[in-house]
Amino acid sequence: MRIILYAGKGGVGKTTMSAATGVECARRGKRTLVMSLDPAHSLSDSFDLAGSLMDFGGGQPVAVDERLWIQELDLQRELEENWGEVFRYLSTLLRTSGLREVLADELAILPGMEEVACLLYINRYAREKKFDVIVLDCAPTGEAMRFISLPTSLEWYMRKLFRLERNIMRVVRPVAKRLSSVPLPEDECFEAVQRLFGRLEGVEKLLQDPAVTTARLVTNPEKMVLKETQRAFTYFHLFDLTVDAIVVNRILPPAVRDEFFAAWRESQQGYIEEAESYFAPVPLWHVELGRREMLGRAELGRLAAKLFKDKDPAAVFFTGKAFEFTKSDGRYVLSIRAPFLKSGEIDLMKNNDELIVRVGSFKRFVALPRRVAALEPSAATLEGGHVRIVFGGSPDGQEDDG
Numbered sequence: 001m002r003i004i005l006y007a008g009k010g011g012v013g014k015t016t017m018s019a020a021t022g023v024e025c026a027r028r029g030k031r032t033l034v035m036s037l038d039p040a041h042s043l044s045d046s047f048d049l050a051g052s053l054m055d056f057g058g059g060q061p062v063a064v065d066e067r068l069w070i071q072e073l074d075l076q077r078e079l080e081e082n083w084g085e086v087f088r089y090l091s092t093l094l095r096t097s098g099l100r101e102v103l104a105d106e107l108a109i110l111p112g113m114e115e116v117a118c119l120l121y122i123n124r125y126a127r128e129k130k131f132d133v134i135v136l137d138c139a140p141t142g143e144a145m146r147f148i149s150l151p152t153s154l155e156w157y158m159r160k161l162f163r164l165e166r167n168i169m170r171v172v173r174p175v176a177k178r179l180s181s182v183p184l185p186e187d188e189c190f191e192a193v194q195r196l197f198g199r200l201e202g203v204e205k206l207l208q209d210p211a212v213t214t215a216r217l218v219t220n221p222e223k224m225v226l227k228e229t230q231r232a233f234t235y236f237h238l239f240d241l242t243v244d245a246i247v248v249n250r251i252l253p254p255a256v257r258d259e260f261f262a263a264w265r266e267s268q269q270g271y272i273e274e275a276e277s278y279f280a281p282v283p284l285w286h287v288e289l290g291r292r293e294m295l296g297r298a299e300l301g302r303l304a305a306k307l308f309k310d311k312d313p314a315a316v317f318f319t320g321k322a323f324e325f326t327k328s329d330g331r332y333v334l335s336i337r338a339p340f341l342k343s344g345e346i347d348l349m350k351n352n353d354e355l356i357v358r359v360g361s362f363k364r365f366v367a368l369p370r371r372v373a374a375l376e377p378s379a380a381t382l383e384g385g386h387v388r389i390v391f392g393g394s395p396d397g398q399e400d401d402g
């Protein structure tokens, strides 16, 4: 099974690319599901279906073509089915804290619930071998980050907090019940979480296996969008997810000659070239702005034909990492892949949270994670086909807390 994530800033074309990929995978004979992780669902709009999918799909996969299904999660239903006890506990808790019931129900949709629901489905579909390809249309970048970090944070939560709390609760509950009006979680609540965990088991491996899961970042040739894509690129690397393509969408086609667009064309050209130094060696795919919105199967099919030409959209287009952050002797080390570089003077320039690395004509921009951005690069070497950059002063391991 293949899992392909499309992520990026709001409005860049994630749903459109996901839908086009789905259409082409199905056309090539693969049982394909396009699943929307965005609470503001628009998959059904992309396929130009009347009404929202929720009306007739109830959050379940709906067939839109031979071998092609789309699914928009119904969060309320998912919560009831998967988080029943936990959800009820949270709502009671919020209610007793003086909130009205409706508001409490709203608030109980804690961040991360859509993501959990989606992970549950992925795991189930993988087990059932129901689909050959699952295309995930992610919510805008921030939420997508939460999604990819979720398996890690959930595990932590479960291991540290829940086991511990559950044992404490056993002792404390009888006493606390008499003292406080705030309800404490019952054992069933913990059991529900544990059951949920059982069902999530293995999903992290699926997401981190580049033969199964790859992410494609959708971007536009504009300053702010590219900045955010660069940051997302770094975070996907940090969470060990393979990015196998960057889709640069909404490029003005050469046929547009109107004077009004002259400056647009020029700035787009600049950003397209710059994008190479942000994301190489990950392949960049260029998509032109269409004459109109890309809605409906026929239009999506045409887009897919342009995007993939004779390539299989479910192929893995790049494996490995463009760069990697590690910690060695208490210092952060950034290692950038540069297989063709044998020698040369390394020129570094740090601009807030961005590092610009130049070796001759080789040029890379890397968005630095917050912790690393606070430090200055202190050494740079070329070894084993990598540019290796060390951050921070003396190796004291002082801030070594992972």
Ligand SMILES: Nc1ncnc2c1ncn2[C@@H]1O[C@H](COP(=O)(O)OP(=O)(O)OP(=O)(O)O)[C@@H](O)[C@H]1O
Residues within 6 Å of the ligand: 008, 009, 010, 011, 012, 013, 014, 015, 016, 017, 038, 042, 139, 140, 249, 250, 251, 287, 288, 289, 290, 291, 292, 293, 294, 295
């Ligand atoms: N290359 C293109 N040419 C013409 N229209 C496009 C192109 N790419 C996307 N669109 C249109 O732009 C609109 C937004 O695209 P889309 O819904 O795919 O973006 P998104 O990234 O999923 O947005 P959101 O963050 O809101 O989910 C849609 O109406 C889509 O048809």
Ligand SMILES: [Mg+2]
Residues within 6 Å of the ligand: 014, 015, 016, 038, 042, 137
């Ligand atoms: Mg969308």
